Amino acid sequence: MAKVPLSVQYIRDVFEVEDIDRVWRELERRFHFNVKAWKEEFAKELYNKDRYKDVQEVFLIFGKQRIEPLLNIILKRNRYPTWIKFVTYVLKEKIEKRKGEDVFYKDRYDP
Numbered sequence: 605m606a607k608v609p610l611s612v613q614y615i616r617d618v619f620e621v622e623d624i625d626r627v628w629r630e631l632e633r634r635f636h637f638n639v640k641a642w643k644e645e646f647a648k649e650l651y652n653k654d655r656y657k658d659v660q661e662v663f664l665i666f667g668k669q670r671i672e673p674l675l676n677i678i679l680k681r682n683r684y685p686t687w688i689k690f691v692t693y694v695l696k697e698k699i700e701k702r703k704g705e706d707v708f709y710k711d712r713y714d715p
Contacts, residue, residue, distance in 0.1 A: 615691055618698040619660045630694050631671070635678065645670070664691065
Protein backbone atom coordinates (compact mmCIF):
# COMPACT_ATOMS: atom_id res chain seq x y z
CA MET A 605 0.00 0.00 0.00
CA ALA A 606 1.36 3.43 -0.96
CA LYS A 607 2.19 5.88 1.78
CA VAL A 608 -0.21 8.83 1.82
CA PRO A 609 1.44 12.24 2.33
CA LEU A 610 0.62 13.91 5.63
CA SER A 611 -1.00 16.87 3.85
CA VAL A 612 -3.43 14.52 2.11
CA GLN A 613 -4.21 12.78 5.40
CA TYR A 614 -5.07 16.12 7.00
CA ILE A 615 -7.27 17.06 4.05
CA ARG A 616 -9.12 13.75 4.37
CA ASP A 617 -9.56 14.33 8.10
CA VAL A 618 -11.07 17.83 7.88
CA PHE A 619 -12.60 18.09 4.39
CA GLU A 620 -16.39 18.30 4.55
CA VAL A 621 -18.97 18.58 1.78
CA GLU A 622 -19.51 22.27 2.65
CA ASP A 623 -15.81 22.94 1.99
CA ILE A 624 -16.28 22.11 -1.68
CA ASP A 625 -18.02 25.47 -2.12
CA ARG A 626 -15.09 27.20 -0.43
CA VAL A 627 -12.74 25.64 -2.97
CA TRP A 628 -15.00 26.69 -5.87
CA ARG A 629 -15.12 30.28 -4.55
CA GLU A 630 -11.36 30.44 -4.25
CA LEU A 631 -10.90 29.08 -7.78
CA GLU A 632 -13.27 31.75 -9.02
CA ARG A 633 -11.60 34.51 -7.01
CA ARG A 634 -8.00 33.63 -7.86
CA PHE A 635 -8.27 32.22 -11.37
CA HIS A 636 -11.66 33.52 -12.57
CA PHE A 637 -12.97 30.01 -13.10
CA ASN A 638 -16.42 29.72 -14.63
CA VAL A 639 -17.66 27.93 -11.52
CA LYS A 640 -21.13 27.29 -12.88
CA ALA A 641 -19.74 25.34 -15.83
CA TRP A 642 -17.21 23.52 -13.65
CA LYS A 643 -19.92 22.53 -11.19
CA GLU A 644 -21.90 21.04 -14.07
CA GLU A 645 -18.84 18.99 -15.08
CA PHE A 646 -18.39 17.85 -11.50
CA ALA A 647 -22.09 16.94 -11.22
CA LYS A 648 -21.64 14.57 -14.18
CA GLU A 649 -18.61 13.04 -12.51
CA LEU A 650 -20.49 12.72 -9.24
CA TYR A 651 -23.43 11.05 -10.96
CA ASN A 652 -21.10 8.37 -12.35
CA LYS A 653 -19.10 7.91 -9.15
CA ASP A 654 -18.17 4.63 -7.58
CA ARG A 655 -20.72 3.98 -4.83
CA TYR A 656 -17.93 3.44 -2.29
CA LYS A 657 -16.50 6.94 -2.73
CA ASP A 658 -17.91 9.91 -0.87
CA VAL A 659 -18.50 13.33 -2.45
CA GLN A 660 -15.30 14.79 -1.03
CA GLU A 661 -13.13 12.01 -2.44
CA VAL A 662 -14.77 12.32 -5.86
CA PHE A 663 -14.17 16.09 -5.75
CA LEU A 664 -10.51 15.68 -4.84
CA ILE A 665 -9.97 13.15 -7.63
CA PHE A 666 -11.88 15.36 -10.08
CA GLY A 667 -9.68 18.32 -9.18
CA LYS A 668 -6.49 16.27 -9.41
CA GLN A 669 -7.39 14.92 -12.85
CA ARG A 670 -9.22 17.85 -14.44
CA ILE A 671 -8.25 21.09 -12.68
CA GLU A 672 -4.64 20.50 -11.64
CA PRO A 673 -3.31 20.10 -15.20
CA LEU A 674 -4.85 23.45 -16.14
CA LEU A 675 -3.47 25.18 -13.06
CA ASN A 676 -0.03 23.76 -13.78
CA ILE A 677 -0.17 25.13 -17.31
CA ILE A 678 -1.26 28.56 -16.07
CA LEU A 679 1.37 28.59 -13.33
CA LYS A 680 4.09 27.08 -15.56
CA ARG A 681 4.63 24.10 -13.29
CA ASN A 682 5.55 20.62 -14.36
CA ARG A 683 4.32 17.64 -12.34
CA TYR A 684 3.62 19.71 -9.24
CA PRO A 685 0.88 18.82 -6.70
CA THR A 686 -0.88 22.15 -7.23
CA TRP A 687 -4.34 20.79 -6.47
CA ILE A 688 -3.45 19.36 -3.06
CA LYS A 689 -1.50 22.52 -2.18
CA PHE A 690 -4.48 24.64 -3.24
CA VAL A 691 -7.01 22.65 -1.22
CA THR A 692 -4.61 22.71 1.74
CA TYR A 693 -4.47 26.49 1.44
CA VAL A 694 -8.28 26.78 1.39
CA LEU A 695 -8.56 24.51 4.44
CA LYS A 696 -5.52 25.85 6.27
CA GLU A 697 -7.43 27.03 9.36
CA LYS A 698 -9.14 23.66 9.78
CA ILE A 699 -5.89 21.80 9.16
CA GLU A 700 -3.97 23.94 11.66
CA LYS A 701 -6.66 23.30 14.27
CA ARG A 702 -6.42 19.56 13.63
CA LYS A 703 -2.63 19.64 13.84
CA GLY A 704 -2.94 21.44 17.18
CA GLU A 705 -5.26 18.72 18.44
CA ASP A 706 -2.82 16.06 17.28
CA VAL A 707 0.03 17.72 19.16
CA PHE A 708 -2.15 18.09 22.26
CA TYR A 709 -3.08 14.41 22.32
CA LYS A 710 0.28 13.09 21.14
CA ASP A 711 1.76 10.49 23.49
CA ARG A 712 -1.24 10.72 25.84
CA TYR A 713 -2.24 7.14 25.38
CA ASP A 714 0.55 4.61 25.25
CA PRO A 715 -0.45 1.21 23.94
